[in-house]
Amino acid sequence: MMVNIRVNGKQYKKDIEPRLLLVNFLRDELNLTGTHIGCDTSNCGACTVLMDGKSVKSCTVLAMQANNHEITTIEHEDPELNAIKDAYVEEQGLQCGFCTPGMIMETFYLLKDAGNKDVDDDYIKKKLSGNLCRCTGYRSIIDSIKKANEKIREKEEIHVSR
Amino acid sequence: MYPDKFQYFTPGDIASLEELLDKYRDDSKILAGGQSIIPLLKMRFTSIPNIIDISNIKGLNFIELNDDLEIGPMARTAEVAASNIVAMNCPLLFDAAGKVADPQVRNMGTVGGDICEADPRNDMPAVMLALNADFEITNSSGKRTVNSTEFFKDAYTTALDSNDILTKISIKNIGYHGKYFKFTTMASDFALFAVAINMKLNSDETVKDIGIGLTNVSSTAVKANEVEAYLKGKKIDEKISEEAFSKLLNMIELDDDYNGTKEEKQKILKKIFVNGLKEVYGDSK
Amino acid sequence: MYLDRFVNGKGQYIDDLKFPGMLYMSVVRSPYAHAKIKKINGGLNASEVKGFYNMKDNDNAEPIFAINEVRYVGQPVAAVFSENRYESEDLISSVEVDYEPLNDAVTSIEMALKSKPIFGLKNNILSTDETGKTFDEGDVEHDVKVTDSIDIGRVLANPMETRGIIADYRNGILHIYVSSQSIHRLKNYFVKSLKQFGISENNIVVHHVDTGGAFGLKAAMYPEYIAACYASIRYKKPVKWIETRTEHINSAHGGRGIRADITLYAKKDGKITGLKGDVYIDNGAYYVDTASDDLGNVIHLMTGPYKIEKAHLYGHYVLTNKSLNGWYRGAGKPEAGIVMERMVDLLADKLNMDMAEIRMKNVIDAPFKSPLGLEFKTPAKTLFENALKYFDYEKKVKEKNVGIALFMLDQDAAPGETCRLIVKNGIIHVYFGGDVHGQGHELFARSILKEALAVDENNVTLELPDTEILKEGVGTWGSRSAIIHGSVLLKTAELLKNDVIKKFGKYDKDLLLNNEFDEYYYYKVDYNEYTPNFNMVISDPYVPGSIKIYSYYDMGKILNEKNIMGQIEGGAIQAISEVLCETIRYSDDGNGQVLTTNIADAGVLTADKMPEFHTKLVETPSEFIDKAKGVAESPSTGIPIALARSIEVQLNTRINKFPIDKPELFNGVL
Numbered sequence A: 001m002m003v004n005i006r007v008n009g010k011q012y013k014k015d016i017e018p019r020l021l022l023v024n025f026l027r028d029e030l031n032l033t034g035t036h037i038g039c040d041t042s043n044c045g046a047c048t049v050l051m052d053g054k055s056v057k058s059c060t061v062l063a064m065q066a067n068n069h070e071i072t073t074i075e076h077e078d079p080e081l082n083a084i085k086d087a088y089v090e091e092q093g094l095q096c097g098f099c100t101p102g103m104i105m106e107t108f109y110l111l112k113d114a115g116n117k118d119v120d121d122d123y124i125k126k127k128l129s130g131n132l133c134r135c136t137g138y139r140s141i142i143d144s145i146k147k148a149n150e151k152i153r154e155k156e157e158i159h160v161s162r
Numbered sequence B: 001m002y003p004d005k006f007q008y009f010t011p012g013d014i015a016s017l018e019e020l021l022d023k024y025r026d027d028s029k030i031l032a033g034g035q036s037i038i039p040l041l042k043m044r045f046t047s048i049p050n051i052i053d054i055s056n057i058k059g060l061n062f063i064e065l066n067d068d069l070e071i072g073p074m075a076r077t078a079e080v081a082a083s084n085i086v087a088m089n090c091p092l093l094f095d096a097a098g099k100v101a102d103p104q105v106r107n108m109g110t111v112g113g114d115i116c117e118a119d120p121r122n123d124m125p126a127v128m129l130a131l132n133a134d135f136e137i138t139n140s141s142g143k144r145t146v147n148s149t150e151f152f153k154d155a156y157t158t159a160l161d162s163n164d165i166l167t168k169i170s171i172k173n174i175g176y177h178g179k180y181f182k183f184t185t186m187a188s189d190f191a192l193f194a195v196a197i198n199m200k201l202n203s204d205e206t207v208k209d210i211g212i213g214l215t216n217v218s219s220t221a222v223k224a225n226e227v228e229a230y231l232k233g234k235k236i237d238e239k240i241s242e243e244a245f246s247k248l249l250n251m252i253e254l255d256d257d258y259n260g261t262k263e264e265k266q267k268i269l270k271k272i273f274v275n276g277l278k279e280v281y282g283d284s285k
Numbered sequence C: 001m002y003l004d005r006f007v008n009g010k011g012q013y014i015d016d017l018k019f020p021g022m023l024y025m026s027v028v029r030s031p032y033a034h035a036k037i038k039k040i041n042g043g044l045n046a047s048e049v050k051g052f053y054n055m056k057d058n059d060n061a062e063p064i065f066a067i068n069e070v071r072y073v074g075q076p077v078a079a080v081f082s083e084n085r086y087e088s089e090d091l092i093s094s095v096e097v098d099y100e101p102l103n104d105a106v107t108s109i110e111m112a113l114k115s116k117p118i119f120g121l122k123n124n125i126l127s128t129d130e131t132g133k134t135f136d137e138g139d140v141e142h143d144v145k146v147t148d149s150i151d152i153g154r155v156l157a158n159p160m161e162t163r164g165i166i167a168d169y170r171n172g173i174l175h176i177y178v179s180s181q182s183i184h185r186l187k188n189y190f191v192k193s194l195k196q197f198g199i200s201e202n203n204i205v206v207h208h209v210d211t212g213g214a215f216g217l218k219a220a221m222y223p224e225y226i227a228a229c230y231a232s233i234r235y236k237k238p239v240k241w242i243e244t245r246t247e248h249i250n251s252a253h254g255g256r257g258i259r260a261d262i263t264l265y266a267k268k269d270g271k272i273t274g275l276k277g278d279v280y281i282d283n284g285a286y287y288v289d290t291a292s293d294d295l296g297n298v299i300h301l302m303t304g305p306y307k308i309e310k311a312h313l314y315g316h317y318v319l320t321n322k323s324l325n326g327w328y329r330g331a332g333k334p335e336a337g338i339v340m341e342r343m344v345d346l347l348a349d350k351l352n353m354d355m356a357e358i359r360m361k362n363v364i365d366a367p368f369k370s371p372l373g374l375e376f377k378t379p380a381k382t383l384f385e386n387a388l389k390y391f392d393y394e395k396k397v398k399e400k401n402v403g404i405a406l407f408m409l410d411q412d413a414a415p416g417e418t419c420r421l422i423v424k425n426g427i428i429h430v431y432f433g434g435d436v437h438g439q440g441h442e443l444f445a446r447s448i449l450k451e452a453l454a455v456d457e458n459n460v461t462l463e464l465p466d467t468e469i470l471k472e473g474v475g476t477w478g479s480r481s482a483i484i485h486g487s488v489l490l491k492t493a494e495l496l497k498n499d500v501i502k503k504f505g506k507y508d509k510d511l512l513l514n515n516e517f518d519e520y521y522y523y524k525v526d527y528n529e530y531t532p533n534f535n536m537v538i539s540d541p542y543v544p545g546s547i548k549i550y551s552y553y554d555m556g557k558i559l560n561e562k563n564i565m566g567q568i569e570g571g572a573i574q575a576i577s578e579v580l581c582e583t584i585r586y587s588d589d590g591n592g593q594v595l596t597t598n599i600a601d602a603g604v605l606t607a608d609k610m611p612e613f614h615t616k617l618v619e620t621p622s623e624f625i626d627k628a629k630g631v632a633e634s635p636s637t638g639i640p641i642a643l644a645r646s647i648e649v650q651l652n653t654r655i656n657k658f659p660i661d662k663p664e665l666f667n668g669v670l
């Protein structure tokens, strides 16, 4: 079946099997291998991408369901997303790096979703319930998210004051 | 792990959906958000030759306050959990929707799907029972309304026929106080058990109406009829709650397993139930 | 830098690699824990590949594909292949296997010890090891003795990236790309296992790829790897196998899985005079070399930081109808610590002594050769005293539920490690013999070379070697990365410096970077380093999120503080789940089914279970060149001990089983 999916701002038209999962569409058809697979049961969130701006588990979405929708992955170029990536590097919010793309995409979503709400430890912990990391114990991930929030807010302020 | 092959349809309106369902009946399944069914397909626990995605049908995603609070089958769980209308009119549903699975699953999954899947561990069936919700069901020969108490038959089994579509969830009991008390094990976000309570008081602080639903204490969600009847007209205190719990025990089945013996589980459930009643009663005053 | 690659989704993990014409392999696995195979039809199976994969010839070695019988759920029976991964999974159902189920599966140490022999031996014990000298109760001076049986459940490594491999046989060379902790160790295994198929050492190259976590799992050999290699040779195509999480749960090596029946003898004043007992390991269904390391560690390390003169232990390998026992973060070392410290607490309770006081009474205060055969050069007493003082133990123990842990971190320094530095186009390319999977190799490589060679950090990149670029190497495990990789790097950097001096008569960084150099060094070490470390935990099981972790660790020299913190925090959450909920469950009805079905049920925790941290790092330089000491396995040892005690104090019930498995703890419903 034909699908039309916009990924990171680029339109892709592909003929696929209806059973193809979005994660395999991204990884195998488009070679965007930053989105990972860590489980079979929708537990780990390594496959998290945004669909129309909302985080979803691409291992639990059919590529067909994304037809005519907009997908954003870790490979996307965006100033806010870059700020988040920088924060993860500075805070060493990763060890083996396997959960990281999913963590970053969920961070991207949760910070947007929080709007102007303050994101403290408790808020972040709750919102990360769909992502597993076996290496870091999450402390550095939470610090990365807080730092990312600061970075993004700083940028916004600069923007406003200009 | 990948699903077996299937045909995939995206009807654009209800009429074409009905047509497809009439054609494929038992060999088909409706896909709303897919958060229950895709995992089953991936594990190949089930194989469904025809998948019918209803996300392209206009008019199925709504959250509206008319006489009742009305929710469409494509309303995403996250939308329900963020809706002001729901928060104002149905705090139980608002609270419970925010406790389903995790953020990503809530963004994709629907309240309707959670109901129709009728996994005994799903959260929405018990919530619907506590709310006394009505379900509008549509098929090619017309519409009918089924009350939630008539809907959940057994694990994964509902009153839906193979060509039926859940087209609307209606909640009459609005303006109540309520909360969903979900007890999970350390690592899982599925309920080991959960209690949904929806409550309204008379001006003298006696219970005017109460709905209680339980998750994962039987092969299907349980509505605690006897307990509700017992509590009506009463002021809730420690003693009344304990008595209510002993009535509840007759309606549920708990087994020994690695999460604890039957007795240990009863102890936990009791605590959740009694504290929950107290909290919602307090909120209602 | 690798951090930059990873945050941008540019990592190259095994499943990210694609080769032209590549086949995907799916594995047909046994649904039974014990059954005879009467007939098998389809796929690549033992009728063609009739061989074993383990290093040692042993009667109970595991075959690559099951031969005539299956011994655990998930055992490989056949493999199927397709260029499309979905279709390769479809093909699984095309293989017909006719089983005769035996319904006599043993799935715990208890069951195996009680059951009739089912593995063709005289009982279900594969073999027994021994440490120390036997002694009679009468020979040991004592006023009291305490005995208990301590059970540490089986857990899985569950790295976020599962196992995976690509075997690519081209032009007579078998190229193996594998998610691993040590390409050299794996090469060794491959050489031994592939000899039977006519492949010799010179024809095998193993490549290091980005590895998404390992925790012991990825230093071992597995039947699927050999199947993929065989298939690549046979079909003349690259063959990729990526383990699913479900396969991981059923078939990968499990760790821990120990029962220890221990007796401690002591005098009234708390002085421990003797230790003896039996340790059983849940070995799984076949002989496996990894289990001997695990059990070996338990029975050698048990006396830990204590000066106990008489000790004797038996270690029994108990066969069960389960996947095999492997390494998991610490591989027997945490188990030794947990058992010892649980016994010390029991003794303290019996004698009505404070738990710190009884430890102080027995702690090693001078170099000590343990009766179980280890040499501890660093006494533990000073660190212990300092830690208690630093965290104000005396005061805290009076007001809260406190648990403490004192242990010797055994850092696997031996046999050393290799490093190669290639300088080209202004960049120093670093190759380590130990694989990289989250230990911050690049970070400390940069800071060490910055200091040693006066270069900019941006002049240093960490490369992933293959077994050609780096012919020898050891691996990454056993809390060794910082010490051994740091040391060999310093040594190799020194060689580079000498090269520059030899050529130009002096050293400066531009002379180095503007020219080409290539240096290699194998830093050989023949001993392990034992470092005393300390943990304390305060918790209230009635209150969610109340776990506070205090760590007092001797780092020798701190190479990268954030990285050390990350190791502690990551180890902490694993420790918490091991105490409270993490394990792999099997039915005990003779069917031996795996009851755990997903990674959450297996006990891997989410962020909301994160504890509070109080960490003090001290620096007593080690004897290694870079002065560092290890860390990764300290939290896995100390935290479970202290946490269990803290819960025990509050609940007033003896804890001798891990996980505790009471979902109401820390859940707000007690």
Ligand code: FES
Residues within 6 Å of the ligand: A036, A037, A038, A039, A040, A041, A042, A043, A044, A045, A046, A047, A048, A057, A058, A059, A060
């Ligand atoms: S791979 Fe999607 S949740 Fe694990």
Ligand code: FES
Residues within 6 Å of the ligand: A093, A094, A095, A096, A097, A098, A099, A100, A132, A133, A134, A135, A136, C160, C212, C213, C438
């Ligand atoms: S960094 Fe390894 S799983 Fe998160």
